């Protein structure tokens with residue numbers, strides 16, 4: 509069974525969606541460890557409630573991004589991790605993790621990339637006045653929110669929506685498409701061809 513690590517920084521609702529998908533049998537995989545750069549991230553508690561190793565690695569005690577990532581890498585290697593999921597992980601990945609897990613790191617972003625990369629994507633989209641918003645699961649590479657796209661889902665923006673209700677609608681779809689994308693990876697049904705990801709049906 510494929511071994512997964514989830515990197516988090518916050519509330520962990522996407523982590524929860526992955527945990528639930530494993531527990532209900534949709535995903536045949538195992539989360540070996542959850543790593544957070546933030547000590548009091550609720551995501552760590554969610555992991556522990558499900559008997560999953562939950563580790564805080566504080567970047568501030570390391571002299572550089574490289575040495576911090578070396579430490580994260582050590583934990584991942586100790587758990588034989590094969591796939592890394594970013595789920596609300598607020599740090600930009602450096603070359604240490606990117607090189608060690610090339611094409612084996614996925615991220616979920618709350619916008620239809622390449623529109624609205626970066627922080628507060630839902631609010632950016634709302635303010636811009638888009639009629640269709642959504643979320644994206646993609647491979648992670650050097651470019652922020654720029655790696656090859658695996659799955660996207662759109663949601664309609666209604667006149668009565670606020671930034672808050674739009675973010676909620678997007679989040680609901682995130683919890684569906686992240687497990688879907690992970691399932692495709694786990695079943696070895698993704699083929700990377702340059703920027704394109706082909707899905708073997």
Ligand code: GRF
Nearest residue numbers: 519520521522596616617618
């Ligand atoms: C989600 O909106 C995700 O798309 C973004 O960060 C947020 C994390 O939320 N990358 P949660 O911690 O999974 O609840």
